[in-house]
Amino acid sequence: MKMNPLRISQFMNSNSDKFYSSYKLSDALADDKFSESAKMPETVTEEKQNEGPAETPKESRNIVLTGFGGLKTLKVLKKPEPKPAEGEVLISVKACGLNFVDLMVRQGVLEHPPKTPLTIGFECAGDVEAVGENTEGFAVNDRVIGFINYGAWGEKVTVQAKYVYKMPSNMSYQDGSALPMNYLAAYIMLFDIGNLKKGMTVFSHNIGGGVGNALGQLCKTVEDVNLYGTASEHKHEAVKDNVTNVFNRTSDYCQEVRKLSPEGVDIVLDCMCGEDTNKGISLLKPMGKYILYGSSNIVTGETKSFFSFAKSWWQVDKVSPIKLYDENKTISGFQLRNLAFQQNQDAYIRGVMNELFKLYTQGKIHPVIDSSYAFEDIADAMMKMHDRKNIGKLILDPTMEPKPKVQSAPSVEGASPPDQNKDDKEENKDGVVNGEQQ
Amino acid sequence: MKMNPLRISQFMNSNSDKFYSSYKLSDALADDKFSESAKMPETVTEEKQNEGPAETPKESRNIVLTGFGGLKTLKVLKKPEPKPAEGEVLISVKACGLNFVDLMVRQGVLEHPPKTPLTIGFECAGDVEAVGENTEGFAVNDRVIGFINYGAWGEKVTVQAKYVYKMPSNMSYQDGSALPMNYLAAYIMLFDIGNLKKGMTVFSHNIGGGVGNALGQLCKTVEDVNLYGTASEHKHEAVKDNVTNVFNRTSDYCQEVRKLSPEGVDIVLDCMCGEDTNKGISLLKPMGKYILYGSSNIVTGETKSFFSFAKSWWQVDKVSPIKLYDENKTISGFQLRNLAFQQNQDAYIRGVMNELFKLYTQGKIHPVIDSSYAFEDIADAMMKMHDRKNIGKLILDPTMEPKPKVQSAPSVEGASPPDQNKDDKEENKDGVVNGEQQ
Numbered sequence: 001m002k003m004n005p006l007r008i009s010q011f012m013n014s015n016s017d018k019f020y021s022s023y024k025l026s027d028a029l030a031d032d033k034f035s036e037s038a039k040m041p042e043t044v045t046e047e048k049q050n051e052g053p054a055e056t057p058k059e060s061r062n063i064v065l066t067g068f069g070g071l072k073t074l075k076v077l078k079k080p081e082p083k084p085a086e087g088e089v090l091i092s093v094k095a096c097g098l099n100f101v102d103l104m105v106r107q108g109v110l111e112h113p114p115k116t117p118l119t120i121g122f123e124c125a126g127d128v129e130a131v132g133e134n135t136e137g138f139a140v141n142d143r144v145i146g147f148i149n150y151g152a153w154g155e156k157v158t159v160q161a162k163y164v165y166k167m168p169s170n171m172s173y174q175d176g177s178a179l180p181m182n183y184l185a186a187y188i189m190l191f192d193i194g195n196l197k198k199g200m201t202v203f204s205h206n207i208g209g210g211v212g213n214a215l216g217q218l219c220k221t222v223e224d225v226n227l228y229g230t231a232s233e234h235k236h237e238a239v240k241d242n243v244t245n246v247f248n249r250t251s252d253y254c255q256e257v258r259k260l261s262p263e264g265v266d267i268v269l270d271c272m273c274g275e276d277t278n279k280g281i282s283l284l285k286p287m288g289k290y291i292l293y294g295s296s297n298i299v300t301g302e303t304k305s306f307f308s309f310a311k312s313w314w315q316v317d318k319v320s321p322i323k324l325y326d327e328n329k330t331i332s333g334f335q336l337r338n339l340a341f342q343q344n345q346d347a348y349i350r351g352v353m354n355e356l357f358k359l360y361t362q363g364k365i366h367p368v369i370d371s372s373y374a375f376e377d378i379a380d381a382m383m384k385m386h387d388r389k390n391i392g393k394l395i396l397d398p399t400m401e402p403k404p405k406v407q408s409a410p411s412v413e414g415a416s417p418p419d420q421n422k423d424d425k426e427e428n429k430d431g432v433v434n435g436e437q438q
Numbered sequence: 439m440k441m442n443p444l445r446i447s448q449f450m451n452s453n454s455d456k457f458y459s460s461y462k463l464s465d466a467l468a469d470d471k472f473s474e475s476a477k478m479p480e481t482v483t484e485e486k487q488n489e490g491p492a493e494t495p496k497e498s499r500n501i502v503l504t505g506f507g508g509l510k511t512l513k514v515l516k517k518p519e520p521k522p523a524e525g526e527v528l529i530s531v532k533a534c535g536l537n538f539v540d541l542m543v544r545q546g547v548l549e550h551p552p553k554t555p556l557t558i559g560f561e562c563a564g565d566v567e568a569v570g571e572n573t574e575g576f577a578v579n580d581r582v583i584g585f586i587n588y589g590a591w592g593e594k595v596t597v598q599a600k601y602v603y604k605m606p607s608n609m610s611y612q613d614g615s616a617l618p619m620n621y622l623a624a625y626i627m628l629f630d631i632g633n634l635k636k637g638m639t640v641f642s643h644n645i646g647g648g649v650g651n652a653l654g655q656l657c658k659t660v661e662d663v664n665l666y667g668t669a670s671e672h673k674h675e676a677v678k679d680n681v682t683n684v685f686n687r688t689s690d691y692c693q694e695v696r697k698l699s700p701e702g703v704d705i706v707l708d709c710m711c712g713e714d715t716n717k718g719i720s721l722l723k724p725m726g727k728y729i730l731y732g733s734s735n736i737v738t739g740e741t742k743s744f745f746s747f748a749k750s751w752w753q754v755d756k757v758s759p760i761k762l763y764d765e766n767k768t769i770s771g772f773q774l775r776n777l778a779f780q781q782n783q784d785a786y787i788r789g790v791m792n793e794l795f796k797l798y799t800q801g802k803i804h805p806v807i808d809s810s811y812a813f814e815d816i817a818d819a820m821m822k823m824h825d826r827k828n829i830g831k832l833i834l835d836p837t838m839e840p841k842p843k844v845q846s847a848p849s850v851e852g853a854s855p856p857d858q859n860k861d862d863k864e865e866n867k868d869g870v871v872n873g874e875q876q
Contacts (some may be wrong), residue, residue: 193725193768195631195633273759286776286777286781286783287626289768316760319756319769321711321754321756321769322711322730322754324770324771325731325771325773326771326776327776328771328772328773331759331768331770332767332768333759333762333766333767333768334766335763335764339725343724343766
């Protein structure tokens with residue numbers, strides 16, 4: 001692996017009391033926050049004393065978000081290998097899943113952004129390396145999936161055992177790391193909220209995305225289900241076997257759906273919100289269910305202020321229960337991470353994961369993997385997702401060698417000079433995204 | 439059967455072009471509308487010519503709503519026996535179901551009240567007496583249930599074949615007539631909207647009512663389901679075997695539920711609307727579903743104007759999809775008659791009815807019948823329901839003899855002088871009901 005650290009800086013994450021050591025950090029690109037953090041060497045010394053001066057502490061390379069904004073905010077940094085606390089499992093990570101929401105985390109456009117610096121990422125798969133005290137159900141070398149509220153993108157990651165799942169023996173690490181965010185969401189929405197049954201018709205935005213792929217496979221597990229969806233035109237060929245009909249993202253999808261199903265559809269899955277909410281509700285047949293699960297609304301206005309993004313996402317009409325009563329309709333909201341990490345539904349989620357494992361073992365679901373990237377190539381991976389060029393899941397693999405850089409840059413992060421252009425491009429398009437597309 | 443017509447008047451229903459002949463009509467109690475209708479003898483003569491002068495036409499005794507208001511608006515009248523049109527079945531009725539919504543129909547407090555005069559009632563059971571042209575699936579003497587949007591309360595009733603269901607051989611007419619309004623609603627809400635699963639907890643208002651009884655039995659078909667409900671105190675003993683916990687109607691039910699299930703419940707079934715909607719939504723655990731299925735809100739204000747009733751029922755906060763997204767919650771509206779008769783979901787409803795027949799045959803559901811009444815005693819039946827004195831279903835039986843009246847009144851309708859007191863009492867309490875409790 002190519003290692004060319006120019007400067008090692010160490011700083012403390014004031015929220016988590018965890019220590020990071022950065023490598024490959026370009027001074028020119030270090031933002032204020034990061035520099036500020038770097039002014040805290042005392043605690044690091046203290047840690048070194050604890051570790052003992054003769055012993056070189058084990059380290060973990062992590063993808064760390066150092067502030068909010070473009071690609072330059074992400075650094076691959078070394079931190080001391082964490083130890084699993086009581087109820088935790090230490091995973092030696094082999095694959096991590098990238099999701100659209102990670103781009104939004106980076107931009108700081110989530111309603112409750114995390115405090116930086118921190119290791120980001122929500123899903124990974126690997127081997128159990130150690131088990132905390134009083135932690136039942138796992139042993140060293142178990143092949144597992146970890147689901148975590150930030151912190152998945154590291155070589156060594158601790159995850160609460162209640163969000164760790166033993167993989168079926170025939171499941172690859174890549175497939176495992178692709179399950180939590182996309183397949184849990186798709187399964188719960190289709191079966192537990194939507195109550196998908198034989199003969200039903202489903203409409204979903206962004207059918208070429210991670211959740212969309214999962215929806216396609218899961219819909220096929222039920223007899224005679226029609227799935228309509230929207231996708232960028234260049235994805236139509238790739239998704240056509242997965243859906244009954246695919247419409248262009250920019251088409252009048254309501255009209256298209258009504259041509260095919262004049263009576264409406266049974267389930268609408270909406271990650272757009274805003275004015276698409278009313279459209280989605282209008283597409284429902286009686287007994288139909290509209291499920292809002294996030295937003296990928298892109299505002300192309302001049303301002304980049306957070307509140308102007310927020311406006312576009314929050315501008316959604318409230319719904320009268322009386323209207324639902326008159327029309328026999330249902331509206332639901334679904335936010336997987338809230339469910340798991342704020343609302344503590346770990347037992348429920350484990351049950352769903354077990355159902356997914358059964359379907360995987362039966363060959364009924366199988367994540368479509370687009371490509372894998374080294375941690376150091378996170379910028380390339382994010383750009384591909386941002387430009388909607390991926391067909392299937394993008395995987396971050398900590399064991400992979402980074403791609404050789406064309407220019408001999410003084411730094412190897414994603415935020416090196418050639419990447420700066422990407423950053424600008426991305427901020428214009430992506431910096432105005434709010435809500436969340438899981 | 440006691441027959442003592444004092445005056446026969448005939449009038450035409452201008453909406454349906456059907457002819458009614460009234461008997462046992464008290465002049466003193468005939469309201470303006472009815473008297474007006476009675477001034478149209480010409481059309482009746484015309485019909486008689488068609489029938490031929492030597493032939494006495496077959497007649498059907500029906501419970502007819504002659505206007506909106508108290509009990510006096512209901513008359514038992516004779517009309518010519520209807521002939522089944524194409525796609526219709528003529529049923530010789532043995533039992534009809536009474537529902538709370540019938541009281542509201544009578545008061546004219548539904549959003550879209552029917553035009554009077556008309557035969558009311560939504561459900562009946564009996565034998566097929568004739569089948570219309572090009573009507574498949576039924577033969578004379580089939581024992582059937584009829585589901586109809588007004589018109590069920592007659593000796594002879596025509597029902598569209600798509601809303602006629604052959605009863606299992608072990609089902610009584612009473613049980614059959616008790617299924618459509620209560621059991622269809624309860625089944626659809628629990629299983630198709632609520633997606634009831636093992637271990638869930640359900641809360642329902644008015645657990646001692648018709649839908650409540652059905653809910654109790656249907657919840658027991660699923661393992662480890664808890665059912666909480668509210669009921670008038672005098673019904674607690676009767677419903678206790680059907681529910682896990684019952685609270686007084688006037689209690690702080692939110693507090694009571696939270697004592698038992700601090701994390702909330704999975705399904706809330708609300709027939710109250712208004713401020714109970716917010717309370718219901720607040721009781722949901724993550725992934726919980728709130729279902730509004732009608733209203734039995736009673737406003738005890740001074741005015742009886744329709745718009746003041748309406749205010750109480752429509753005063754319900756709109757719900758933000760974003761709130762549902764944050765909280766992982768669902769809200770649904772359910773209106774069975776809209777679904778069946780405005781939204782043409784007859785095939786879906788037939789599927790549900792078949793599921794109910796299976797459960798009945800397996801002994802898992804069985805309507806609780808409170809008592810049966812002759813058509814002429816409709817006022818007594820409605821008063822019992824209004825006063826919440828019934829435990830289970832009230833049945834109207836066209837073959838029953840009416841109860842002997844204590845006073846020798848000049849008329850035998852429900853609106854005779856002793857009933858007039860009931861009327862006043864009822865208007866004070868019941869005349870201010872809006873929405874619908876199915």
